[in-house]
Amino acid sequence: MAMDEHLVEEMRDALSKRSGISEKRMFGGICWMLNGNMLCGTGDDRYMFRVGKEAETEALGRPGAAPMDFTGRKMGGFVWVEADAAIEAGLETWIDFAAAFVGALPPK
Numbered sequence: 001m002a003m004d005e006h007l008v009e010e011m012r013d014a015l016s017k018r019s020g021i022s023e024k025r026m027f028g029g030i031c032w033m034l035n036g037n038m039l040c041g042t043g044d045d046r047y048m049f050r051v052g053k054e055a056e057t058e059a060l061g062r063p064g065a066a067p068m069d070f071t072g073r074k075m076g077g078f079v080w081v082e083a084d085a086a087i088e089a090g091l092e093t094w095i096d097f098a099a100a101f102v103g104a105l106p107p108k
Contacts (some may be wrong), residue, residue, distance in 0.1 A: 036108030
């Protein structure tokens with residue numbers, strides 16, 4: 001993932017009141033972890049959310065969402081969301097959706 005500073009700041013702001021969040025450089029960008037498990041990240045002009053394989057179809061039905069393809073290989077349980085669509089829906093809505101899955105994982 002390439003880093004878009006504006007998207008990074010938007011995500012930092014949306015995550016600022018949550019506990020258990022840490023930030024890590026990954027995939028050439030920034031990812032945020034919830035209790036040590038990957039929750040979300042930023043790409044060139046989009047956000048990445050970890051929603052889990054069981055909720056992937058539901059996530060892909062939302063505006064702006066697409067399967068995450070990294071290095072030509074689909075990553076199940078992860079979705080890309082176009083920045084405008086994610087912001088229009090409210091980043092917190094997408095964060096809550098991802099946190100429902102990631103928050104249930106054992107802490108690392």
